[in-house]
């Protein structure tokens with residue numbers, strides 16, 4: 191079986207020899223194939239065909255619609271083939287047609303209502319992290335339980351506690367429903383907000399493209415090397431706030447490391463005081479945290495998983511400080 195350990199080694203350097211092969215020109219033993227870095231891909235992902243672009247997802251916060259005293263969203267589950275690296279297609283299950291799903295954003299104490307429509311071919315739920323009643327927990331056999339294809343339900347609860355959370359499908363087998371793409375970030379702002387910043391959401395994820403229950407492609411907001419091929423532009427001296435979520439399946443941990451800088455770390459975002467000034471944070475499955483930093487110098491600065499294997503398989507990018 192082709193495992194991720196030898197996935198890249200097996201990829202011929204002649205483009206097009208395998209359906210997925212033309213995408214990945216990284217070859218660990220030869221290296222230095224894609225000038226400017228030690229790894230990378232050849233070709234580009236068709237973001238228009240995917241219907242989402244990692245650069246748009248980065249700063250896209252969905253505040254829903256406020257009706258009276260309730261903040262509302264509609265989330266539709268649908269099956270969709272997406273391109274996770276150039277030429278590498280993945281039969282995803284999506285919330286609102288994208289992976290990760292929309293970054294839902296509310297304010298502490300608000301009443302939230304989410305209408306969930308299952309337009310896919312499998313039963314799904316939405317399980318929100320947060321504090322709520324059992325019936326609104328989106329798990330099998332309690333409340334609405336599994337929402338069958340063609341059916342819908344409404345989840346309603348209060349926004350608490352403030353912080354950075356996530357939501358994901360909780361149908362079984364759980365790992366598959368998450369790995370297929372049914373997850374997203376869920377931000378609850380403190381009642382008095384946070385200081386102004388250039389805010390971005392990074393959902394760390396991966397894709398098991400050959401069904402061996404390990405990932406062959408890794409990334410932030412889905413597309414391998416999306417922020418390597420086109421760096422994230424930020425302004426020198428400006429406060430940058432990163433909402434970092436680990437939605438990875440099959441691997442026990444993930445990490446984030448930024449070069450030539452340090453950040454304040456607010457685990458789960460549930461305190462306004464950082465616990466640590468560091469340059470690397472490790473997250474288990476479902477773990478998340480808020481990172482705040484300023485770049486004192488212009489230039490290109492790498493960020494990547496400090497698990498080297500993940501970085502070489504797509505999870506690396508650059509900030510371009512201007």
Ligand SMILES: [Cu+2]
Pocket residue numbers: 313314315359360361367368372
């Ligand atoms: Cu599901």
